[in-house]
Amino acid sequence: MNPDMNPVIVVHGGGASKISKDRKERVRQGILEAAQVGYRILTEGGSAVDAVEGAVTILEDHPEFNAGCGSVLNANGDVEMDASIMNGKDLSAGAVSAVRCIANPIKLARLVMEKTTHCFLTDQGAAKFAAAMGVPTIPKEQLVTERNIKRLEKEKHEKGAPNSDCQKNLGTVGAVALDRKGNVAYATSTGGIVNKMVGRVGDTPCIGSGGYADNDIGAISTTGHGESILKVNLARLTLFQVEQGKTLEEAADMSLGYMKSKLKGLGGVILVSKAGDWAVRWTSASMPWAAAKDGKLHSGIDLEETSVTDLP
Numbered sequence: 001m002n003p004d005m006n007p008v009i010v011v012h013g014g015g016a017s018k019i020s021k022d023r024k025e026r027v028r029q030g031i032l033e034a035a036q037v038g039y040r041i042l043t044e045g046g047s048a049v050d051a052v053e054g055a056v057t058i059l060e061d062h063p064e065f066n067a068g069c070g071s072v073l074n075a076n077g078d079v080e081m082d083a084s085i086m087n088g089k090d091l092s093a094g095a096v097s098a099v100r101c102i103a104n105p106i107k108l109a110r111l112v113m114e115k116t117t118h119c120f121l122t123d124q125g126a127a128k129f130a131a132a133m134g135v136p137t138i139p140k141e142q143l144v145t146e147r148n149i150k151r152l153e154k155e156k157h158e159k160g161a162p163n164s165d166c167q168k169n170l171g172t173v174g175a176v177a178l179d180r181k182g183n184v185a186y187a188t189s190t191g192g193i194v195n196k197m198v199g200r201v202g203d204t205p206c207i208g209s210g211g212y213a214d215n216d217i218g219a220i221s222t223t224g225h226g227e228s229i230l231k232v233n234l235a236r237l238t239l240f241q242v243e244q245g246k247t248l249e250e251a252a253d254m255s256l257g258y259m260k261s262k263l264k265g266l267g268g269v270i271l272v273s274k275a276g277d278w279a280v281r282w283t284s285a286s287m288p289w290a291a292a293k294d295g296k297l298h299s300g301i302d303l304e305e306t307s308v309t310d311l312p
């Protein structure tokens with residue numbers, strides 16, 4: 001245990017196509033708030049798990065992101081959400097899939113991690129567990145935004161079938177963190193892809209695809225075309241490259257490049273190493289992200305822009 005680690009948090013708001021100018025400001029505000037909330041948890045002595053859960057909760061509650069309120073709609077016009085979380089200290093992990101009518105799937109995933117002997121609950125079983133844990137249900141309408149009703153209509157009109165292009169399926173959210181004690185964690189949460197089949201589960205709740213955390217290596221959260229991410233186990237594949245001695249950037253470029261060349265799958269990753277280095281990489285057109293370390297807040301949306309400001 002190293003009591004002197006400088007805490008780090010990195011958050012993402014999903015691999016995406018180019019984001020319109022007016023949405024950009026709302027997205028930027030959400031991503032910066034999430035990073036700052038997560039960083040505050042860390043600087044006040046909170047754990048990496050607390051920080052990633054806190055940051056992802058902010059993004060689930062923000063209607064611009066495809067997670068919690070703001071989730072994309074499935075082919076029936078319903079919200080079915082996936083989420084997972086992992087503690088790099090002991091590899092404990094929790095995940096939920098196809099959950100409905102709760103505000104914060106990431107909190108339910110954490111309860112699975114901490115209150116059950118399992119690591120993954122789905123659909124009705126997850127709902128039953130949520131009720132047993134006192135997680136309140138909310139009306140479906142609270143998760144559905146006007147924008148997502150229009151997106152589903154457009155998608156059905158254009159294709160008539162679920163679309164697998166991650167450029168359109170923006171907005172999944174995730175966070176990775178390193179706390180003062182040297183523990184790493186990740187959290188990822190999503191509504192999935194628009195017009196998906198009922199019961200479709202993506203990469204986000206699958207440990208090793210939607211993310212991974214191991215104190216001996218680091219932590220990663222992924223976004224992008226879920227079926228491609230699942231097929232290459234993007235999160236674990238990337239951390240494996242880090243274990244082999246690659247830098248975070250090299251590892252990310254290698255695994256994202258592999259996914260693109262094998263499957264034409266696009267996506268993005270955020271990483272923190274056990275030493276406190278961090279990286280953000282993506283092959284989609286854009287990926288909103290922010291990172292906080294040493295009192296500085298770094299952020300960006302498109303490849304060509306990165307800004308750095310002092311944290312308050």
Ligand SMILES: NC(=O)C[C@H](N)C(=O)O
Binds near residue numbers: 015169
């Ligand atoms: N935008 C995303 O990251 C979507 C998510 N990976 C999924 O396929 O469910």
